[in-house]
Amino acid sequence: MTPTESRAMGARVIPSVVRPTYRAQHVLERNWIASGAFWKVMIAGFFEPVFYLLAIGVGLGAMIGDITLADGTSVPYAAFVAPGMLAASAMNAAVMESTFNVFFKFKYGRVYQAMLATPIGAGDIAVGEIGWSLFRGFVYSATFLAVMGVMGLTESWWAIGALLGTTLIGLAFGAVGMAAVTFMRSWQDFDLITFVTLPLFLFSATFYPIEVYPPWLQTVATFSPLYHGAELVRGFALGRFDPSMLTNALVLASMATVGAIIAVRRLGRLLLS
């Protein structure tokens, strides 16, 4: 089926305002041009993990020693916490990019309104923005992972697979963040986002295994998408594979799908109202 045919088919099923017109790459291009010196992002991506890994992993880790994993083996605390922080930073970056930045463009830049005056559709904008946030997240995570590798916190080349985990985290939180931002009325509503992300950040097996919780709380923790993200990233980083990682990936993928559907629908309605 040619793009034209599929577009014509899509026209019947999806309302025309939302229908992607395969122009998302132009949204990406615009963001690339607007981001200016990309090396600044790279530098930021380098220093942050270094600071956190040194302070939490090495400094605090010296007071903790080794962590015993679910399979009975143990790793130094730094090696345990590094993938957790990688997963958390992937979440934070995706949430920031898809909420604050998108809201800003919506409200002040009127970038989207200008885009919609061209053949670019709301669907393209949603896909383009999520794609952009994924791209930045990928670069950031790759840098983070490289720092981990240099510090000897990864076990094997399988650790590169952790980027699959961070990408899924980025997709899931980016899509849900984008869906959430369409409900935002003012900057004050962003406090709600912090109220959600901060507990996720702190309690999702990022800094310590959830085995320290009482059993009922462990069950609660499994409802956190970041828990699944952290487990997935850690599995790859420490080279300890478990069938449960498939479940982790599936949870994130479903979250991404649901978020994306809502985001595209709402965005279309908002932009063309």
Add this chain to the structure above:
Amino acid sequence: MAIPTALRFVEPQALAYRRTWRASVVSNFLNPVLYLLAMGAGLGTLVDESADPSGMGISYLAWLGPGLLAAQAMQTGAGESSFPIMAGFKWRKSYVAVMNTPLDATDIFVSTYVWIVVRVLQVSAIYAAVLVAFGVTEPLGAVLGTLTATLTGAAFATPIMAFTSRLEDDTGLSHLFRFGVVPLFLFSGTFFPISQLPELVRPLAYATPLWHGVELSRSVALGMETTFPWWASVGFLVIWAVVGAIFALPQFRRRLVV
């Protein structure tokens, strides 16, 4: 009774705060609760198995709490003296608008600083109350801790006001947080004692205001011995605040009177 001109710009900021105070108080309360639960209680169980950072046999939670109180005061002070200042000069231009009234640049500076200190005081008081609820300290320790934390936030505010008032856009602010506030938060003895740091960089920690704030906070809340006499740390923080003001005030004048 007429309010002195130097304080007349405080009330409008309080009025503006009114529109967000609920969310602000809730987050000022939830923040310590969540951090203390996760890092203190959760992670603390792992620390307590093998280490005793206080050297007094108290839990990691109790040791961490007053440190985080000082760190939070620094972050509030830094946050309130960066982006809102930028908005006043550049984004909303509220300072420029106020210059058309009987107030002048000095009044704007003084009022802004007073309001920042009020905000740090408020955030610190809530934090200290949460510490009492967690059994970390007694009410007296909490009151004194609120004061030392407020001093810590106040010591950060003036230098950052001086820094911000030179900026044309907010890239400088993200550098400030990335290379200033975040490393201080991580390496000033909040999460682990600076005795863990290599000997070479330890004097660096002594030069940072946050480390002194953390020391004072642990001293009044837990009765811990301080490295330097308490008055030396207090004096050090006061010097930061005063020197910062000496740089910030002419900067405000230069920017607003052209």
Add this chain to the structure above:
Amino acid sequence: MGEPLVEARNLTKRFGTFTAVDSVDFTIERGEVFGFLGPNGAGKSSTMRMIGATSPITEGQLKVFGLDPNADGREIRARLGVVPQEDMLDEELTVTDNLTIYGRYFSLPRSVIKPRVDELLEFAQLTEKRDAKVEALSGGMKRRLTIARALISNPELVILDEPTTGLDPQARHVLWDRLYRLKQRGATLIITTHYMDEAEQLCDRLVVMDGGRIAAEGSPAELIDRHATPEVLEVRLDVDDHAGREADFAGIGSRTEVLADRILLYVEHADEALQEVRAKGIIPAATVKRRAGLEDVFLHLTGRTLVD
């Protein structure tokens, strides 16, 4: 007439090596509407900011209410109302809050501010929007709110810097109507503008500024009388460039000006002039007959148009 409200002698403002206001003299009396007309960059705003006691004087003398702005800025500002070029309203606060907060800077008690806010909202036709956030207002409404804000302290003198720049024609007319009412109440207003129609409508007296200097001073009618003829005939020819074509019109009217797209003939009667043009065998692509205005005064004084 009493002491003038504002008096400037050799008033000069320099930013580094750039001279924004170059030794100007003017006097503004109580009860008049005084205008500064000129293109962007003429030095109007710098002059206004010196009068408003927010920008230090580099050289010369300036008295506002008989006071020196460099020394008594606070007292001058307490008696002034300023409508700056940018609104600088607090977008996230309500209309009423914006007025109340501003009143507090002047140390007005709430009991005084409250009735005055009601009155000013009425005046600015914003009563229905009193509890709306400023960000929800249109450009014209924001501008009227800024004017109301300047009036909260019952100022003796109101300074308006480009009051209608950026507004659509309808919003401009609403604003002019409000300013006209202020004038009828006997307020003293200083207005800068680069719109000649605005200056003609509102100003009792004005100065034409260009390049930091005052090119002419007088009432709009006087200035037109002095620097232009009663009528103007605009002629557009069917050519790419009008330069050098003025010779074709020799002997018609007292003066000609050549613009890129047309030629202006300054004449007593535009009808008669058109007949003379036709009599010369010239067939214009288009013609406009009109009365002379301040635009023509400016063109005559500087050789340039006001708005480009």
